[in-house]
Amino acid sequence: MKFSKAYEPDQYEPEIYALWEKSGAFKPTENKNAENYTIVMPPPNANGNLHIGHGLTIALEDILTRYHRLKGDNTWYIPGADHAGFETWVVYERKLESEGKTRFDYGRDELYDQVWNFVHEQRGNMELQLRALGASCDWDSLTFTLDQKVVDTVYNTFEKLWKQGLIYRGVKLVNFCTKHQTAFADIEVTHKDEKGKLWQIAYPLVKPKDGIEEIIVSTTRPETLLGDTAVAVNPEDNRYKNIIGQKVKLPLTDREIEIIADEHADPEYGTGVVKITPAHDPNDYEVGERHNLDMITVIGFDGKMTAEAGANYEGLTTADARQKVLSDLETQGLLRGEEPIVHSVGHCYKCDTVIEPLLKEQWFVNVEPLARDAINALEANRIKFHPDNKKRVLINYLKNLKDWNISRQIPWGIPIPAFVNVDDPTDWIFDKRVDQTEIEKGGKTYRRDEDTFDTWFSSGQWPYITTSDRKQHYPTSVMETGADLLFQWVGRMIMLGLYNTGEVPFKDVYMHGMVLDEKGQKMSKSKGNVINPIEIVAQYGSDALRLGLIASRSAGVNQAFSSSKVIASRNLCNKLWNISRLIQDMVDKAEKPNGEAEATSNGEDWICREINKTNKEIQKLLAKYRFAEAGDAIYDLIWNKYADWFLEGEKLWKNIPLLKTTLEQILIMLHPFAPFVTETIWQTLSWTEGMCITQKWPSELKFSATKAAKFEELMIIVTNIRSHFQSLPGASSYPVAFYDDKLVYDNQLLIQHYTKAPGIPEIKPEDANGLHLAIAGHPNIYLEIPADIHAKYKANLEERILSLGKEIDVLETRLRNPNYVKKAPKELVDETKQQLETKQHLLEDMKAEFELV
RNA sequence: GGGCGGUUAGCUCAGUUGGCUAGAGCGUAUCUUUGACGUAGAUAAGGUCAGAGGUUCGAAUCCUCUACCGCCCACCA
Numbered sequence: 051m052k053f054s055k056a057y058e059p060d061q062y063e064p065e066i067y068a069l070w071e072k073s074g075a076f077k078p079t080e081n082k083n084a085e086n087y088t089i090v091m092p093p094p095n096a097n098g099n100l101h102i103g104h105g106l107t108i109a110l111e112d113i114l115t116r117y118h119r120l121k122g123d124n125t126w127y128i129p130g131a132d133h134a135g136f137e138t139w140v141v142y143e144r145k146l147e148s149e150g151k152t153r154f155d156y157g158r159d160e161l162y163d164q165v166w167n168f169v170h171e172q173r174g175n176m177e178l179q180l181r182a183l184g185a186s187c188d189w190d191s192l193t194f195t196l197d198q199k200v201v202d203t204v205y206n207t208f209e210k211l212w213k214q215g216l217i218y219r220g221v222k223l224v225n226f227c228t229k230h231q232t233a234f235a236d237i238e239v240t241h242k243d244e245k246g247k248l249w250q251i252a253y254p255l256v257k258p259k260d261g262i263e264e265i266i267v268s269t270t271r272p273e274t275l276l277g278d279t280a281v282a283v284n285p286e287d288n289r290y291k292n293i294i295g296q297k298v299k300l301p302l303t304d305r306e307i308e309i310i311a312d313e314h315a316d317p318e319y320g321t322g323v324v325k326i327t328p329a330h331d332p333n334d335y336e337v338g339e340r341h342n343l344d345m346i347t348v349i350g351f352d353g354k355m356t357a358e359a360g361a362n363y364e365g366l367t368t369a370d371a372r373q374k375v376l377s378d379l380e381t382q383g384l385l386r387g388e389e390p391i392v393h394s395v396g397h398c399y400k401c402d403t404v405i406e407p408l409l410k411e412q413w414f415v416n417v418e419p420l421a422r423d424a425i426n427a428l429e430a431n432r433i434k435f436h437p438d439n440k441k442r443v444l445i446n447y448l449k450n451l452k453d454w455n456i457s458r459q460i461p462w463g464i465p466i467p468a469f470v471n472v473d474d475p476t477d478w479i480f481d482k483r484v485d486q487t488e489i490e491k492g493g494k495t496y497r498r499d500e501d502t503f504d505t506w507f508s509s510g511q512w513p514y515i516t517t518s519d520r521k522q523h524y525p526t527s528v529m530e531t532g533a534d535l536l537f538q539w540v541g542r543m544i545m546l547g548l549y550n551t552g553e554v555p556f557k558d559v560y561m562h563g564m565v566l567d568e569k570g571q572k573m574s575k576s577k578g579n580v581i582n583p584i585e586i587v588a589q590y591g592s593d594a595l596r597l598g599l600i601a602s603r604s605a606g607v608n609q610a611f612s613s614s615k616v617i618a619s620r621n622l623c624n625k626l627w628n629i630s631r632l633i634q635d636m637v638d639k640a641e642k643p644n645g646e647a648e649a650t651s652n653g654e655d656w657i658c659r660e661i662n663k664t665n666k667e668i669q670k671l672l673a674k675y676r677f678a679e680a681g682d683a684i685y686d687l688i689w690n691k692y693a694d695w696f697l698e699g700e701k702l703w704k705n706i707p708l709l710k711t712t713l714e715q716i717l718i719m720l721h722p723f724a725p726f727v728t729e730t731i732w733q734t735l736s737w738t739e740g741m742c743i744t745q746k747w748p749s750e751l752k753f754s755a756t757k758a759a760k761f762e763e764l765m766i767i768v769t770n771i772r773s774h775f776q777s778l779p780g781a782s783s784y785p786v787a788f789y790d791d792k793l794v795y796d797n798q799l800l801i802q803h804y805t806k807a808p809g810i811p812e813i814k815p816e817d818a819n820g821l822h823l824a825i826a827g828h829p830n831i832y833l834e835i836p837a838d839i840h841a842k843y844k845a846n847l848e849e850r851i852l853s854l855g856k857e858i859d860v861l862e863t864r865l866r867n868p869n870y871v872k873k874a875p876k877e878l879v880d881e882t883k884q885q886l887e888t889k890q891h892l893l894e895d896m897k898a899e900f901e902l903v
Numbered sequence: 904g905g906g907c908g909g910u911u912a913g914c915u916c917a918g919u920u921g922g923c924u925a926g927a928g929c930g931u932a933u934c935u936u937u938g939a940c941g942u943a944g945a946u947a948a949g950g951u952c953a954g955a956g957g958u959u960c961g962a963a964u965c966c967u968c969u970a971c972c973g974c975c976c977a978c979c980a
Contacts (some may be wrong), residue, residue: 056942237976248980268980269940282980315980332978391977438919443907447976537976563908568915570973601928602916607908608974612915614929621942632939678917682927694944701937767944776934776946806937806945843942869960878922885923 053634053734059591059620062730067181070729075119075743076188078126078520087123088526089115090516090556091187092535093130093195093509095137097172100179102565102573102611103532105583106603108183109596110562110677111530115186116722117672118527120747126523128516129180129187133169133195135463135505140230140400142168142462153231153461159485159498161461166196179584183781184592184725186743193516195508196464203515204508205467205482207550212480216416219478223335224455226408227398228353232459233412234450235504237538239396239405243577246270246393249319250386251379253281253298256306262293265309266386268320270393271330273371274381276359278307280326282337285311287322301384302375303360304771312337312805347409368405368406412457413466420545421448427544427554436560436675437606440536447537448545456504463502472497494508510542513555524551528558534604536561560675563608565599570610593724594620597685600677600723622685623727626720629693630731633709637736640706647711649753651703652797656761657696658708658753660687661715665748668719684720693718695765702803710737715748742866763827764797768804770825771833775805778821778839785809785834789818794831822899826888829895851896854889861886 070076078086081674089111094104115127142165146152153161180187192202211217224233249272254264267281278300290309299305314337315324328338329345338345348359355363355371362378363371379385396405427433427450428441434515435441457466465484471477472488472495479496483489487498517524525547529540540559547555566572567579576578586595598616603609637643649655652727664687671680680692692712700709713735721728721742732742775783786807813832819834821840861882864870873877 053939056940270980320980326980331980333978391979437908439907446906450977518934534975564974570915598928604917610915614915615927617942618928621940623943625940628940628943630939635939674919676919678927682917684926693940697939701939772945773947803937806935814944860924864961867960871960873960874922877972881923 053627053631055631056285056338057591057624057727057730059593059623059726060588063182063184063587063592063726066726066729066733067184069101069733070186070741070743071181071189073741073744075514075741076127076186077190078188078523079124081122081124084374085123086523086527086893087115087118087125088128088517088523089126089528089530090128090513090526091130091185092531092539093132093193093512094176094180095134096131096167096176096194097138097141098134098176100176100183100583101598102581102583102586104179105183105595106562106565106584106599107530107532108180108185109599110392110560112183112185112187112725113596113600113677113722114528114530114672116725116743117747119186119743120718120721120745122746124516124523126191126520127185127187129177129185129189129192130512130516131173131192131194132505132509133462134212135458135502136230136232136400136460138165138169139460139462143230147709158461158465159487165462172531182584182587182592184499184596186725191519192514195505199518200508200511200515201519203462203511204503207511207546208467209416209480209501210550216419218414218416219411221397221409222414222455223329223332223407224410224412225396225405226351226410227401227403228351229401229403230398230460231351233410233455233457234398234405235455235538237709238399240399241394241396242396243392246391246395247388248391249376249388250321251275251301251325252384252386253301253325254384255293255299256299259296265290265298265323265656266321267292267323267325269325269392271327271372271377273323273355273363273368274327274330274348275331275375276303276355276363276371277327277346278325279328279338279343279346280307280310280313280341282310282315282324282326283322284313285316286494287315287317289317289322301382302362302378310337310341312340321822330407332407335407338625345409349406349408351408351410367534412455413499413506415454415456415718417451417454417545420549421451423548424448424545427548430709432554433544433556434558436558437604438559440533440559440606441674444536444541444544451541454504454507456507457499457501458504459498459501461502463505464508466499466501466503468499469496470499471495506538506542510546511550513547514551525553526556528560529556530560530562533561533563533608559676562603562604563606566608566610568610568613586616589733590616590620591726593727596875597622597681597723600681603678605675619724622689623724625689625693626716626724626727627731629688629697630713630717632697633713634735636700636704636709637706640704643706643710643737645707647707647751648705649708649751649757650705651699652757652764653696653699653753653800654703655753655757657692657712658751659711659755659758660691661748662750665715665719665750672722681723681773684716684723688720698804699800702799711751714738714745715751717742718745718748721745760793763793767794767823767825767831768801769830770823771801771805771807774821774823774833775807778833778835783807784820785811785827787811787813787818787820787832789813789815789830791830794828817892822895824892824896824899826892847896847900851893851900854893854896856888858889860891861889 066691087696092113094100096726115125119125141469225239226233248268248270249267252264252266294309294311296309300307314333315322326334326337327822328335328343329347330349346358348356349368350356353368355366357364417813425445428445467480467482467484469479469481469489481489501892513526514524543555571579583595594616597619601615649658664683668680717732719726729742732738771786783806802810818832821835864882
């Protein structure tokens with residue numbers, strides 16, 4: 051390969067990825083003396099496309115992976131693919147719908163096979179996209195969430211929980227989507243504020259007491275009245291105290307229900323009287339349990355009124371039933387008013403259907419013991435969180451966690467291995483023969499439960515399932531995922547990990563925030579503001595996307611996508627490409643291109659020092675997951691130090707061995723962040739061997755601290771001269787005269803090269819004239835400028851004297867403060883003194899100059 | 904109702920044991936047809952670190968309060 055003028059990522063990226071993959075570089079090494087480093091990828095939807103959030107996920111995880119691989123750890127990045135139970139099901143059901151079919155046209159096994167085929171036809175896209183993002187994961191270890199080993203582990207866990215009595219079947223109020231015909235966990239329900247009405251309805255007392263003939267309840271859902279089994283008032287509410295225990299006649303029915311006392315009724319709200327419908331409201335359900343009330347189901351799973359609602363209402367939708375109930379009450383004179391209110395209503399997060407709380411028999415996990423262990427582990431700091439505050443948030447959540455409904459009524463998932471006796475609905479057994487709808491056991495016939503597991507029940511076991519072939523990699527090193535998955539995923543992995551293995555599933559948790567659109571809005575298909583990572587890769591390159599995504603981003607915080615950062619990153623790749631092109635050119639032209647890399651000039655010592663510094667900094671920052679700062683550090687090194695100063699100077703010196711070594715070090719250090727361009731360069735350079743991905747992390751370069759410091763002085767001189775050249779009228783360059791200055795004397799050529807001054811003449815002190823440069827430590831440097839320009843310069847000098855005076859005041863005030871001198875660290879005080887001294891000298895020089903001009 | 908973030912340059916944001924002159928990218932201004940790069944180089948302008956109070960020799964950073972923006976959880980008859 052040869053270096054073209056500009057780096058064009060799309061020409062190299064696919065080949066480079068193939069090179070890595072074929073070479074086996076993604077496989078974990080098994081070096082006994084090395085540490086194990088393991089990251090499990092949050093499995094993306096097997097048949098979906100990656101979104102920008104995946105871009106960030108992969109960038110962060112792959113930086114860690116590549117860094118630890120370079121450091122020599124046995125590094126294992128485990129990819130996954132998610133069957134995405136409900137998500138995929140929704141997509142498939144839509145497909146059925148478009149074909150004029152419904153799920154009820156098929157049996158469960160048939161549907162399962164259909165979706166399986168559907169997913170496998172679509173599959174592979176996501177995996178290609180992961181490759182485009184550069185994920186250096188071990189593809190042979192890819193685990194699909196329906197793989198046999200997943201199912202086996204999930205069944206073992208279920209059986210263990212079952213045997214220990216932590217699994218129970220219960221009738222509870224569940225969040226039910228009548229369109230998708232499935233229940234949801236509380237966390238999966240989206241609440242939205244909506245305008246509604248609060249109706250007042252009179253319930254007549256059966257036997258009027260103390261002049262009270264009726265009580266008025268407030269409700270937003272009149273249709274549920276048909277399922278009322280009590281009316282509640284607050285026990286402290288004096289208005290109703292003496293009618294507690296009385297009966298009221300439930301309108302539109304022939305039932306009589308009791309007035310009960312319960313804290314749930316808020317005397318401040320509405321009339322202070324609440325109708326209780328245990329079968330259709332979570333709070334009422336709790337009241338019902340406390341008071342042992344009947345639970346009458348008046349709304350069915352189809353979203354229509356049941357027979358129990360009465361012949362007048364049976365078969366109506368809830369909306370129609372509401373209208374009818376209202377008009378019937380109106381007719382009977384029991385409707386006493388309505389007022390508009392805003393209240394929050396639960397919706398299905400996929401189809402937006404209003405969630406009905408319905409009574410349903412489901413499998414539940416008793417989470418109390420699991421949560422307790424998880425809380426203990428968290429409080430004992432066995433897992434470190436980034437950002438730290440997420441840990442407390444999680445503990446808080448776990449403390450209030452309710453039992454976990456793990457049944458879902460969708461065919462696409464892991465079947466629940468439970469069977470019920472056909473003759474006894476309370477006789478459930480655990481059995482793994484889920485491929486049969488009916489089994490025989492002990493002379494009895496059992497029918498399979500048609501439900502599948504909640505996705506999080508299986509993915510909550512992900513870390514130990516995926517590492518089962520290399521058990522030394524469990525617990526994993528870090529779980530990196532989106533902050534939105536703290537409860538549903540991270541929390542469950544910790545609970546189930548501890549339960550099953552006794553160990554925490556990972557040592558660190560790093561949670562990234564959401565990637566918002568450029569205006570800071572949440573991305574969504576409906577808003578049309580979605581950014582496709584693969585398009586960015588095509589346009590700017592995979593490395594540019596990564597660097598751009600991690601730039602200026604800190605843990606746990608939602609941040610806007612910034613295309614300017616992506617462009618800046620693309621430019622960095624191009625810069626590095628051209629740096630390499632220049633060095634390759636120098637190598638090609640060199641007479642003796644080989645030899646020991648050694649710093650032989652101030653600038654070389656300086657760059658060695660800076661490379662070492664950046665090397666240490668990157669290590670320190672990555673250990674703390676401070677990706678953005680690590681990226682900044684390497685960016686600054688490459689662009690502002692290596693290219694602008696060191697390489698510019700090397701155009702004169704051409705220390706080929708050092709150029710080669712320093713370039714290699716930079717390529718390796720940047721490789722985790724920008725794998726493609728660094729590898730492409732590595733493969734293109736004439737002298738490098740092997741692959742960048744499998745190099746060793748650079749060791750320290752030798753340098754002289756004194757010489758490095760000298761170069762810094764030189765930089766100040768150069769910058770000062772350049773600044774004058776720009777600001778002086780006419781904006782041209784002038785000879786730089788000096789006397790009695792060894793640094794300038796030794797570096798005349800270099801100064802001329804950096805400043806483009808027409809000459810650097812050494813003069814005698816008595817010949818000194820022109821513009822005197824005020825540079826601390828270098829009092830004898832002059833710009834030889836014409837007299838008229840010199841005069842104009844005076845005003846500028848005056849300003850600078852004033853501002854320097856202010857700086858000196860600040861330092862003096864600080865030193866005059868006895869507490870500062872007493873309490874601040876000595877080094878700091880000494881440093882301040884030193885600064886003051888140099889500035890005072892400088893001021894004297896400038897004042898003297900001012901007199902002269 | 905409970906909790907968590909955020910408020911720093913025109914824009915998007917960094918800034919973690921409190922300590923040099925508060926940084927980056929983009930944008931802006933001026934200059935540069937330097938044979939690595941114009942996806943470039945050089946120089947520069949631009950900040951009462953949301954507001955008020957406190958702790959400290961010293962606060963963008965720690966504490967208290969306030970305002971505004973965003974998110975999460977619970978509840979909403």
